[in-house]
Amino acid sequence: MKKSIKALALAGLVAGGASLAAFKTDDRFFEIARNLDIYATLFRELNMYYVDEVNPNRMVKTSIDAMLKALDPYTNFYAEEEIEDYRTMTTGRYNGIGALVGVRQGKSVVMMIYEGTPAEKSGLRVGDEILKIDGVEVRNRPEDDNTDKLLRGQNGTAVKLTVRRYGEKDLLTIPVTRDVVKMTNVPYFGMINDEVGYIDLKDFTATAAREVRQAVIDLKAKGMKKLILDVRENPGGLLNMAIDISNLFIPKDSEVVTTKGKVQEWNKTYTAMAPPLDLDLPIVVLCNSRSASAAEIVSGVIQDYDRGVLIGQRTYGKGLVQTTRDLSFNTKMKITTAKYYIPSGRCIQAIDYSHRNPDGSVGKIADSLKTAFKTKNGRVVYDGGGVLPDVITEANNPTPIALSLSNKGLIFDYAVKYRHDHPQIKPAREFRLTDAEYQDFVNWLKDKEYDYTTxxxxxxxxxxxxxxxxxxxxxxxxxxxxxxxxxSHSKEADLMTFKPELKPMLEQEITGHYYLQKGIKESSFNNDPEMKAALDLFKDMNRYQSILKK
The missing domain is CATH 1.10.287 (Helix Hairpins)
Structure with a gap:
């Protein structure tokens, strides 16, 4: 009976007006069919009689997005024209030139260039303004006419960029040959000192576990005795990558994560399937309020097995699993199908994911709403809202002047100027602005528009x-x-008062223009409170071991 009702529901939607009396034998399917019929007739009337022309694709996409938003933030619809972006998100690959282009005041500006890509090889620079792509003007293009799409294309095809570069009188013509661009999950790894290695894990696409494994092997070959794994600002990704990365540091056959949802046959417990890479390497995991999903699984597994110490702030609190379902006309839906539970038995999903602090964190959770669980060594941990680190550091909250300068693009613009005025600088770890150079930045700001309210x-x-x-x-x-x-604030006075915050920001931006993502990361080491806490902990291994005991 139910199958015939479903078929009638679909037929009624297509016909747009079939009788619904037959559906009353099943209240749920009657309600579905009734509302689908209302939607179809409403859309038909809207299309016929609305005063202006209606874009059907945009209208339906808007209505679907609004419907899914009422469920949770992670159930999403991907229209046909968005499928390529979806594939890039899951695989980390696309065909293009490897440049991040942003729109600022109607200008298409190169904000970052990825290492080893056609964009870097062509001589394109961070800060270049793209005026034309294959002769097509890109300034003040409509918002839905993405400049980035013009840069993508088949491998081996050439694209000609007309750019304006700071300090150059004439426009430059830069030919770039498109290729497969691989967005790396590990944009940086290296030795911090003679003993401590560092891996910056920024995503969980299909090659994440392989990249982390290789980074660990390379660092051990360089003498690494202790590891800092950084998952700050990592939004998560593929569940199997979180399992495989956890597997690198815990015994084979150990439970990693369990998923539980409405469809019972989809419920599953995932275990470490391969021999571990290293069971004894001391580990510190850096996390913050924007470490989410797969990043929280890895953090939680390391904590639950007392395999390492977590340092930072409480993680985001996304304990939901999404499954991608194919829809008609080459569209897709990513739908929340289950919650996941880490080895201690806790679910780290935030109790209320619809209300968050401005930094993305879940805020304080009442003790009455939390349930206690235990790690392998018997340490007490809690559910209800992310993973709470073992060593908590204060979140970095930028001052109003720092936010204003960054949001207005003035830090970026000065770095463009500095890059023109200084063809070479010291390596990123050694680069520091002199007091005279910082004063030059202050003087440069005098005729710039920016303000803020404390x-x-x-x-x-x-x-x-x-x-x-x-x-x-x-x-x-x-x-x-x-x-x-x-x-009442004085901007000039604030520039000196908050110099200890602004100067490192400026140094990181400048090194990024010379040494790209690796430069930004290496420049940040000396002013990173979580990094300092990790290195201090590694100097006191008795304290490290005591944290992991009951």
């Missing part, structure tokens, strides 16, 4: 508004005015 200024404005509303303003207006005068 939190203290906002609080005083809120106090003034409340005082006026509650008729107390006349009593405290003199004190308020004095307070406003005292805390």
């Amino acid at each position: 939190q203290v200024e906002k609080d005083i404005a809120g106090l003034e508004a409340s005082a006026k509303k509650e008729k107390y303003f006349d009593l405290i207006k003199d004190q308020l005015k004095a307070l406003q005068t005292k805390v």
Whole structure:
């Protein structure tokens, strides 16, 4: 009976007006069929009578996105024209030139170039403004007419870029031959000192485990005795890659993750299938509030087996599994089908994933909403909202002036100028701006437009508004005015006050223009609180071992 009802529901949708009386034998399918019929007739009327022309693809995509958004943030629909982007997201590969192009004030600007790609080999630079692609003007293109799509194409085909470079009078014509661009999961690995190796794991596409394995092997060949695995800002990815990476450091046949959902036959416990790469290597995992999904599985497995120490902030809290389903007309849906549980038995899914702090974190969770679990050594850990590190560090919250300079693109623009004025700089780990060079940055900013309001200024404005509303303003207006005068920010003064924060930001941006992603990472080492905490811990192995004990 149910099969005939489903068939009738589909037929009714196609016909757009069939009788629904037959569906009342099954309330659920009646409701589905009724609402699909309402949707079809509404769309037909809208298309026929709305005052302006309706774009059917855009309208349906908008309605589907709104529907799925009501469920959870991770169930998504991919229209046919988005399938290539979906493949890039899952495989980390695409056919193009290997440059990240962003739009700033209507200009298409090269924001980053990936190492070893056609873009780097062609001589294209970070900061170059792309004016034409194969003769096609790209300035002020419509928002849905993505410049990046013009850069993609079949392997071996050439694309001619017309660019404006800072400090050059004439426009440059740069030919680039497209190729397969592989977005690496490990953009950087290297030795921090004689003993400590470092791996920056930024994604979980199809080659993530192989890249991490090779990085560990290479670092051990260089003398690595201790490992820092960095999954900060890692949004996750493929579940099997999280399993395989965990497998590198835990015994074969150890439980890694269990998935449980509505479809019982899909429920499964995944174990480490291969011999481990190293069971004794001391490990520190760096994580933060934007470490999500697969990154949380790896972090949680390392913690649950007391295999290493986690340092940073509570992770994002995404304990949901998505499955991709093929739909008609070459479209796809990524749908949440299960929750996952790490070896201690806890699910790290945030209790409320619809409300988060501005930095993406889940915030404080009431003790009454958490359940205690135990690691292999008997340490107590909790569910309900991400993985809580063993050593908690304070999150890096940029000051208002730092945010303003970054959002306005002024840090980036000065780095472009610096790259032109200085053909070469020291290696990224050694590069430091002199005080005179920082002052040059301050002077360069004098005629630039940027402003910001500090939190203290906002609080005083809120106090003034409340005082006026509650008729107390006349009593405290003199004190308020004095307070406003005292805390009113001066941009030039703030540039010196917050120099310890702004100078490293500027140094990282500048090194990125010379040494790309690796330069940014190496420049950050000396000003990274989690990195410092990890290195300090590795200097005190008694403390490291004591953290892992009950």
